[in-house]
Amino acid sequence: MGTRTRRVELTPAAAELVARLTETHGPVMFHQSGGCCDGSAPMCYPRGEFRVGAADVLLGHVADDVPFWMSADQFTYWRHTHLTVDVVPGRGSGFSLEAPEGVRFLIRSRLLTDEELARIDAEPPLPTGDETAG
Known part of the structure; x- marks a missing residue:
């Protein structure tokens, strides 16, 4: 099978920030949960310093190789959306x-188109933390 339908991407400003953070901290990852406080905002961590849960869903990779994970509960609500990670002034x-x-x-979001949903329905399920552990 070819490449998956893209579910998440970065704005140019977010891509520039991710590049700077990677330069400073090494490889990074995103995780978005549905928790309190800033839990609904995408969080960027040094890769390997955040433990992905068994049910977390790998939505895809941004900036070539930066994994973007989402908690399973949050994915239930966002499964029909395309996510765009942006960066804005302020403290997270x-x-x-x-x-x-x-x-x-x-996160900025839009509903997936009928065409995107049809492609996704034909693709295998997204990997979970349980499947990618190790």
């Missing part, structure tokens, strides 16, 4: 790598 969570930069990552 103290745990996300961009916090000291005076900016925060933010």
Whole structure:
């Protein structure tokens, strides 16, 4: 099978910030949960410093090789949307790598088109943390 339908991407500003964070911290990853506080915002962590749960869903990769994970509960609500990670001025969570930069990552979303949904229905299920552990 060819490449999967893209479910997540970065704006140019977010891609530039991810490149800077990767330069400073090494490989990074995103995780979006449905938790309290900034839990609904995408969080950027050094890869390997955030433990992905068995039910977390790998939506895809951004900036070539940056994995974007989402909690299974959150994915239930967002499964019919395409996500775009943007960056805006302001303070997000103290745990996300961009916090000291005076900016925060933010999700913008749109409904997937009928064509995108049809392609997704023909694709295998998205990998979970349980399947990619190790």
